[in-house]
Amino acid sequence: MATSGKDFRLESDLIGERQISNEHLYGVQTLRGIENFNISNFHLCDYPLFVHGLAWTKEAAAIANHRLGLLTDQQKDAIVQACHELLEGKHHQHFPVDMIQGGAGTTTNMNANEVICNRALEIMGHEKGEFKYLSPNDHVNGSQSTNDAYPTAIHLGLYASHLKLRPHFIQLIEALEKKSKEFAHVVKMGRTQLQDAVPMTLGQTFGGFASILRHEIANLDYAAHQFLAINMGATAIGTGISSEPEYAGYCTEAMAKITGWDITLTEDLVGATSDTSEMVGYSSALRRIAIKVNKICNDLRLLSSGPRCGLGEINLPAMQPGSSIMPGKVNPVIPEVMSQVCYKVMGNDLCITMAGDASQMELNAMEPVMAQCCFESIDLLINGFDTLRTLCIDGITANEDKCRDNVRNSIGIVTALNPIIGYKNSTKIAKEALETGRGVYDLIIEHGILSKEDLDTVLAPENMIKPVRLGIKAKK
Structure with a gap:
């Protein structure tokens, strides 16, 4: 219920009456959320794809309710138009609520209901707050509860965010693959436990970086696909109370048509309403990527040290x-800075894991912080991937002389000789090289174990970086 003045309107709810500036599309319940949850610097308007998820959810619900005769043509059309305006990026400033909030997302859901309702009222030719024509609860939130609309909006927003993240991730992988080809001819020493190991190419190093990330694309896609199962029609706890039998199917059908995605209704609405494993799974996939990207950053810092x-x-x-x-x-x-992004993603994953573990009975009240962490991790990785690629990977050059000298002077090349001169001879040469500071190459010639020609063949770059059959035998 609301009454209007020139500069403000009076709205009421269960708690009482409040003045709302007529500049705002949101209403009394959003205002209470703003006052109650002044917690973080993360606000709903900072995550436009989450707002899109809310718009898709409310539009699909309106279409389903209209199909069931619960909304007039005018009401449905006005709600749909208001949702489309949100998808165009309009009115996002009217979503100021903190992402981290109590109430299992009720504040966010009501923020969407009030904004969409008041904008739809304007479209219908009425004033904001004239809820006798269109109500945030009875019409925009019709056949819904926060407990199905909110997680559905999260799912849709995160799936859209995944589609945004994916090309940035692929571009980073492709940049590493480009460097792999560029450095394919540069022979260097490989290292295990930070000690000299055996020769390889710098191209193989960067190829390894690319491959461990490329393997994560399928895992990330699989985790994201789980977001396309929604629980609309569950209403409060999964039983579907306050909705009609056909509503869940109609709403899911409308949502698939609106988004163009393969959206399905989850098999068990009661189980799904308290389950947040989709966010847990996707965050875990992001954590795996963060761990691997951080390994790459650590290696880049070591390889460039000096x-x-x-x-x-x-x-x-x-x-x-x-x-x-x-x-x-x-x-x-x-x-x-990329490593710090990775640490933040890992930390967010821990928070999501703990919050996911907090489900009690028929609901998980900790979904708000899970959603915030997931959206934040995606945004951080998008910016991090682009920064790492454009300001670092693309401009890396090789110190070829340094790489070649390291190989030539390393005791590790004796491993390439091991199948030919035997472990005993190899150990003898390695020990003498360590004690005298002389090179393996010179000691092999001096001891007459191999001719210079055979030794050069064994130690040719192309013969040390892959399995080969040379047919060379030691002289003694």
């Missing part, structure tokens, strides 16, 4: 001075 007293096998683009006191110092700031 420039004179470290490994120095690659050069990262110089982005900014690295010290306020040490002239000439340049830090690997882009891998560093």
Whole structure:
């Protein structure tokens, strides 16, 4: 119920009456949420795809309710138009509620109901708050509860966010694959446990980076596909109370048509209403990616360490001075910031896991923080992937001489000789090289174990980076 003045209107709810500025499309329940949940700097309007998810949900519900005769043509058309305006990016400033809130998302759901209702009233030629013509609860929220509309909107918003994330992830993988081809001829030492191991190419290093990420695409897609199962029609606890028998099917059908996605109704509405495993699963997929990207960033920092007293096998683009006191110092700031993004995603995943574990009886009241963490992780990774790719990966160059010298001077190349000269000879040469500081190459020739020609063949780059059959035997 509402009465209007020139600059404000008076709205009432269970708690009492409040003045609402006529500048706002939201109403009394949103206002209470703003006052009660001044918690974080994360607001609903900061996540436009979540607002889109709410718009898709309310539009589908209106279409289903109209089909059941619960809305007039005018009411349905006005709600649909208001939802389309939200999808066009309009009115998002009227979604100021904190993403982290009590009430299992009721504040967010009512924010959407009130904004859509008041905008629809304007479309119908009425004033905001004239709820006798269209009500946020009876009409916009008709046949719904927060407990099915809110998780459905989250699912749709996160699936849209996944579709936005995916190409940025693929572009990062492709940038690494490009470097793999560019550095295919550069032989370097591989390392295990930070100790010299056996030769490889720098191209193989970057190819390995790309492959461990490319394997995650299918896993991420699978996790995202789970969002397309919705629980609309569950209403309060999954029993469908206050909705008509055909509503769930009609709403799901409308939502699939609106979005163009393969949306289905979950098999058991009671179970689904208290289950948040879709967010848990998708966040876990993001965490796996974050762990792998962080490994890559750690390796980039190690490989570029120096420039004179470290490994120095690659050069990262110089982005900014690295010290306020040490002239000439340049830090690997882009891998560093990407690692911090990864840590944040891992932390968000822990929060989502704990909140997912908090389900009690027929509902999980902790969905708001789960949604915030999921949306935030996606946004962070999109920005992080682009930053890592454009400001770091694309500009990496190889120190070919340094890589070649490391191989030539390494004791690790004796492993390539092991099948030919035997473990005993290999150990003898390795030990002498360590004790004298001399190179493996010179010691093999000096001891007459292989001819120079055979040794050069064994140690040719193309013969040390893959399985080969050379047919060479040691002289002794």
